[in-house]
Amino acid sequence: MTTAVQVLANGLLYGSVLSLVSVGISLVFGVMNVLNFAQGAMVAIGVYLGYFVVGQAGWPLIVAVPLGVLAGLALGVLAQRVALYRISSVEPLRPLLATFGLGLLVVGLLGALFTTDIRAYEGPLRGSLNLGGVKLPTQSVALGLAGLAIVGVIYYVVYHSRFGLGLRATTQHREAAASCGVNLDKMDAIAFGLGTAIAVGGGVLLSIRYPAYPTIGDAWLLQGLVAAIIGGLRSILGGVVGAMVVGVVFTALTYVTGNSQVASLLIYVTLGLLILVRGGGVLKQA
Amino acid sequence: MSTHAGPPVLEIRHLTVSFGGLTALADVSLSLDGDQAIWGLVGPNGSGKTTLFNCVSGMIRPTGGQILVNGRPLRTGSPRAASRLGIGRTFQSPRLFERMSVLDNLLAASRGERRPTQRAEELLELVEMTAHRRALAGQLSIGQKKLVELARVLMRRPAVVLLDEIAAGVHPRMVERIEGYLRTLRAQGVRFFLVEHDVEMVARLCERLFVLDRGRLIAEGPCQEVLRDPQVVSAYLGRPAGPAAEGARDAA
C-alpha cells in the first residue's frame, strides 16, 4: 500500500512540474489555436539559464526563477513577433510548423553555443523527506510546490487582471473578441509570452534536479502535449489536471515496467489510439 | 402524380438532424419527381436548408431518415458515396482547388470520363470561361469561381445538382448569366435543386418549390402557388402577419 501511495505522490509531484509545460501549451492553444511545439526547447533554455546563473554564478533560486520568468516573457513576445506574427489565422498548419521550426532552431542554437555536453550542478535541497511513511526526495517536493506556485501566479494573471480578460475572451471566441476591441496581435504576443515565461522560469527551477543539454526539453514537450490534450487544451486547470494524470500514469508505468521508455511508449500508443478512435476533434478548439 | 416512369430523382424520407438539443431538421420528407427538372428550396435563415443539402451530399450524417437517389438508398455521411450515386453540389462560398488551374480543377473530377479533356473544355465553353482555363483557381473572382464550380460539378454527369445559393454575393449581370446557363443545361437534361434567397430568381426558374421553416417542411407545390401561400409569407416576414401581396420578400 505504501508503495502505491509513494508512486502516486511521486506521480503528482512530477505532474506538478509537467503542468508548467502543459499549461503553457494550453494557454497558447486557447488564444492562438496553435500547438506550441517550441515549449520544450524553451524549458531547455531555462535549464541552461539555471545552470549558469544558479550553478555557476551562485545566485539564489528566489532571484533566478523570476529572472527566468521575465526573460521568458521577453523571449516569447520576441519569438511570436518574428515567427508567428499574424499567420495564425491564415492556415492552421503554418503556425504549427513555425513553432516546430522555432523549437528546432533553439535546440540547434543551444547546441552551437554550449555544445552537446551535459552540464549539471549540485542543486540545493538534497536528501529526502519522510511524510507519513512516504519517502520523497526534497527536491521533488520543492519542484512540485514551486511549479504549482508558478502556475498559480499565471492563473491569477489570467483570471484577475485586465490582460487576462482579453485572453479569456480571445480563447472563447476570437472573432467576437476582436469585434469588441480586443487587440488580437497583443493577445497573441501576451499568450505566447506567458507560455514561454512559464517554460523558462520552470526550466530554471528544474535545473536543480535535471542536467542541461540541448534536447532535454523534448521528452517534456511530448508528455506536455499529451497532458494538454487530455486536459482539453483550453484551460489552465485542464492543463494541470492533464499533467497530473500523465504524471501519475507515467510514474506508475515506469514503476511497473521498470523502464521509463516503455512507459513513454505506452503513453504515446494510448494517445494515438485515443485520437484515432475519437476522431480529430480532440485537437480542435470548441 | 408523376407521369414520369421510374423512381423520383431524389427522395428524402423523414430526415431528422439534431445535435446537442438543437434540431436542425425535423422529419422532413420530400420527393423530386422525374417529370420536372428544376426545384427550389427556400426558407428563412436557419431553417435548415444548408443542413438538408449537407445530408444529401454526404457531409453530415443525419440522425434519422433515409435518402434515395433514383430509388437507390444513399449511404449517409460519405461525400464520395453521394457522388457515386449521382449527387453533385456547389457551395455558397465556392470551394475550388485553389492551387490548381481552372482546367485542372475540372480534370480532377473527371475520373471515369472517356474523353476528359474534351468534356472539360466543352463545359468551360458553356460557362464562357475558356479564356481562363489556365488561370489559377485561387485568383478568380467570386462569380468566376462559381462558374468553374458549376462546370466542375457537371463533369460527373450528376443525376441532380444541388446549387447552394449560387446567386449569393454575385452581381445581377452574373446572376443573369448563370440563369441562362441553367436554362441551357436544363434543356440538355440536367436537373437542379436550388437553395436560394433570391426569390425572384426562384420564381423565374423553379417548377416546384419546397419551403422550410425552423427545420420543418411547411409548404410544397408549384412555384407560384407556394409563393402566394400566407403561411410561407408569414414565415419570411416573421409572426404575426396576414396575407401579403404576391412576391414574398426575405426581410431578414
Added chain:
Amino acid sequence: MTTIVAGRPLQRLLAAGRGGTLSERTPAHLVTLGLVTVALLVAPHLNVNSYHLTVLYYVLFYAAFTQTWNLSSGMTGYLSFAHPFLLAAGGYAALFGLHRGLGLSAAIALGAGIGLLAGGVLALTSVRARHLVFGFLTLFIVMAMEIVAELWTPVTGGVSGLIAPKFTSFELSYYLTAVALLVTTLAIVLLRSRIVGREVLAIRDDEDVAASVGINTSMLKALLFGAAGGLTGLIGASHVLFLGSAHPNNLFPLHLIVLPLALTLVGGASRVWGPLLAAGGYTLLTEMLRVSAPTIHLIILGAAVVLVARLRSI
C-alpha cells in the same frame, strides 16, 4: 497489349490528363530526368577523391529521402514527421535479414517490403485522421518507433544496433539510392501528367470537396504512402549498408525527422525538381559550415521551416 496485361482498372487509374497546366512540362521533365540519370551513372567514375564521393552520396541520400516524402506528403498535403520510421524499417529489416542468412538482394528486397508495410501504417493513419491530426500523430509515431528500436533488442540490436556484414560497397549504396531517387521522381512526373495527379492534389487543397467530386481519397493516400514506404525502405537498406550499421542514432536523429519536410517545402511541395535542388543546396551548405557546429543541421532546418511557414502557403 496494355489492356491485356494491366487490366482496365489500372488503365483507368493512369488515364492521361492532357491539357491541364500540370502536364505541360512533362516532356521537358522526362528529358531532364534522362540527363540526370546519365549524370548519376557517370559521376562515381569521374576522377574525384573519396571525400567528394561521400558528399555526392549524401546529396543523393538527402535528395532521395526528401523526394519520397514529396511523393506522399508533398502531394497529398498530409505532412508527416515519421519519415525516418520508413527509413529505419527498411534499414533494420535488411540487416536483420542479412544476419539471418538472407542473400544481399533478398535482404534489400525485405527492407523495401518492410518499408512498404510501415508506409501502410501511415496510410491507415491518414485514412482515419485528417491533415493536422495526422501530422501530430506522426510525431508520436516516430518517437514511439525510436523507442521500439532501442528496446526490441532481438530484432534491432537494441541500443547497440546491428552491424552490417561485409557487403558494404560505395557503389552498391550509391546506385540503390540513385535508383530510388530516379523512380520516385519519375513517379511524380507521371502523376502530374495524369488525372490521378490532379486527384491527389485535390486532396491537398480541399479533401471534402475532392470526395464530393468522386475522388477515392482513401485509396490514393494508401497508394502513395505505401509506395513512399517501399521506396524509403529501399533507401534505408542502402543507407545502412553505406554506414555499416543500423543504429537509432543514425536512423532516428532529430534532424531527419524534419529534413524532408523542410526541404520539400522550401523547394515547393509537389514540384519535380525544387525539393531536389533544396536537398543539394542543403548538403553543400551543411558541409561547408560543419566545422562551426555539429548542430548546424538543426539551425538551418529550423530556420528554413520558420521561414517557409512565414512566407509560403503550405
